[in-house]
Amino acid sequence: xxxxxxxxxxxxxxxxxxxxxxxxxxxxxxxxxxxxxxxxxxxxxxxxxxxxxxxxxxxxxxxxxxxxxxxxxxxxxxxxxxxxxxxxxxxxxxxxxxxxxxxxxxxxxxxxxxxxxxxxxxxxx
Amino acid sequence: xxxxxxxxxxxxxxxxxxxxxxxxxxxxxxxxxxxxxxxxxxxxxxxxxxxxxxxxxxxxxxxxxxxxxxxxxxxxxxxxxxxxxxxxxxxxxxxxxxxxxxxxxxxxxxxxxxxxxxxxxxxxx
DNA sequence: TAATCTTAGTAGTAATATAATACTTAGTCA
DNA sequence: TGACTAAGTATTATATTACTACTAAGATTA
Numbered sequence: 001x002x003x004x005x006x007x008x009x010x011x012x013x014x015x016x017x018x019x020x021x022x023x024x025x026x027x028x029x030x031x032x033x034x035x036x037x038x039x040x041x042x043x044x045x046x047x048x049x050x051x052x053x054x055x056x057x058x059x060x061x062x063x064x065x066x067x068x069x070x071x072x073x074x075x076x077x078x079x080x081x082x083x084x085x086x087x088x089x090x091x092x093x094x095x096x097x098x099x100x101x102x103x104x105x106x107x108x109x110x111x112x113x114x115x116x117x118x119x120x121x122x123x124x125x
Numbered sequence: 126x127x128x129x130x131x132x133x134x135x136x137x138x139x140x141x142x143x144x145x146x147x148x149x150x151x152x153x154x155x156x157x158x159x160x161x162x163x164x165x166x167x168x169x170x171x172x173x174x175x176x177x178x179x180x181x182x183x184x185x186x187x188x189x190x191x192x193x194x195x196x197x198x199x200x201x202x203x204x205x206x207x208x209x210x211x212x213x214x215x216x217x218x219x220x221x222x223x224x225x226x227x228x229x230x231x232x233x234x235x236x237x238x239x240x241x242x243x244x245x246x247x248x249x250x
Numbered sequence: 251t252a253a254t255c256t257t258a259g260t261a262g263t264a265a266t267a268t269a270a271t272a273c274t275t276a277g278t279c280a
Numbered sequence: 281t282g283a284c285t286a287a288g289t290a291t292t293a294t295a296t297t298a299c300t301a302c303t304a305a306g307a308t309t310a
Contacts, residue, residue: 010222046270046271058238061236064239069244069247071275071286072277073245093140096214097137
């Protein structure tokens with residue numbers, strides 16, 4: 001992994017990366033988890049990206065890892081105090097998602113997104 | 126824009142995309158905003174991506190747009206009721222970011238991230 | 251009169267991020 | 281002996297995002 005590309009400018013950037021919120025949400029609900037446990041909880045994520053995200057989150061001080069030097073090795077991830085302060089927020093976010101997820105499916109074919117092209121023509125009378 | 130690639134599976138996916146949270150945060154704090162206004166508020170974002178994100182957020186029912194067929198055209202973006210329910214959550218998130226942003230900078234060179242490679246060697250004695 | 255500016259994007263291409271797959275390590279189990 | 285384990289890494293392929301330049305019709309400026 002390149003060191004340069006991991007110099008992330010701010011926390012929004014990290015949170016805005018794919019899977020970050022997912023990972024934090026799972027750490028929030030499951031407490032201490034291991035690498036492959038997260039992979040099982042989020043089956044669509046690849047090892048590569050999970051590894052990157054965990055390193056970024058660790059660097060940002062959101063999670064910490066504990067390594068057990070066994071064979072095979074064991075690594076446990078958990079939230080730091082900073083990460084724990086995110087828990088209530090993530091909970092609320094999760095509730096919000098659950099609430100609207102169903103609505104979204106119902107309204108899927110009703111939404112009438114406005115498109116600028118048509119209105120440009122209208123303006124060009 | 127390809128229709129297929131815009132079929133997004135869930136809200137987490139949309140929120141987890143780059144700039145989404147940023148855009149929502151700015152809509153939360155500024156109310157009704159126009160396209161170039163957002164670009165000014167988030168100078169690093171490109172037109173291409175801002176356009177994509179706004180469309181996705183509109184499709185998910187988080188924001189709505191109002192088009193004024195003038196020349197030059199005017200488009201206003203604002204939060205839907207669903208989007209407005211995110212406001213308190215985004216506020217808390219924003220506070221959390223502000224709180225820890227400074228810590229992060231201070232601790233930047235103190236963090237001692239654990240790395241598995243070293244421990245594998247330890248285990249391999 | 252003509253060049254320039256305006257807005258909310260789009261088109262095309264370059265750069266970057268993510269995905270898929272195979273591989274590593276040393277010990278345990280069959 | 282060979283398969284299996286966990287937590288990744290390396291390599292290559294694909295998808296996303298960024299970076300220009302461009303559009304349209306009118307208003308402003310020179």
